[in-house]
Amino acid sequence: MTDTLAPEPKAEPTMPRLGQPAPEFEAITTDGVIRLADYRDRWLILFSHPADFTPVCTTEFIAFAEIYPELQRRGVELLGLSIDSVYSHIAWLRNIDEKMGVHVPFPIIADLDKKVATLYGMIQPAESKTEASRCVFFIDPKGILRAMIYYPLTTGRNMAEILRVVDALQLNDAAKVATPANWVPGAEVLLPAPATAEMAELRMAEHLPGTRDWYLTRKAAPVPEAEKV
């Protein structure tokens, strides 16, 4: 026996969890002070970038601006974040507009005190202690974190994948189906696996054409309400 106590665990930055409410925040942005709650009833993609006036981030902001109309059609807002000042953000956005001819139509959080970045685990210390990694958080209209993707500093994000995730999540909610690997809008979807032995029995008894076994049934993509005649 010894009187020596085990060392206190070190306080680690928090990591958000899927299916839980996204951490609430109030932050200074290029559009003034914004709270996460201001986005309630809309989908929100909160994303971080390492720094203003850097090459990969600039290409990403142009790409995010390009998909913004597509996101708007899906009821999704965009909110960027980096550990830079609001003046740096304003100067960078004006520079992108002037030099690249692209207007960035969404706000960016100036997270100089790293409050939001820490809440969302955006700082990956092995990569950088002073910059946020390329994180993407998909937050639903009820404020629940539904998906997140983390990319390293070196690797620009894929906008087609971001749109695909939005489409998949919205279809999951609307039609209560899951989406298989490499799913794209319009492709076959999956029925959720039966959760009990009795439901598995029932699934097999249905003799659905897309059933490969009790846990794997494909079906045609549901027709969106707007396209039904």
Place this chain on the structure above:
Amino acid sequence: MPCLNPDGTLSPTARRILGALPETASPEAVSAEVLALETGLPLFRVRASVREALNGGLVVEQAGLLRRTALADDLLAKSEVAAER
């Protein structure tokens, strides 16, 4: 979206939002959702601006419905005069 410019005048967004709100004396009041539709501004921008306007005494809220105050009427009138000059 800050409502007030550093010189105390209304920002363009504030003018749009306050201009779409019922006047102080009106018995009408509208929700942030209706305000977003009427102004064409995204809902998050309206909510953020309304919060600031509430703190600045430009808007009053009752049961989630909004109406502008006499101070807002006054600042709006001053902006219109300035715009005419």
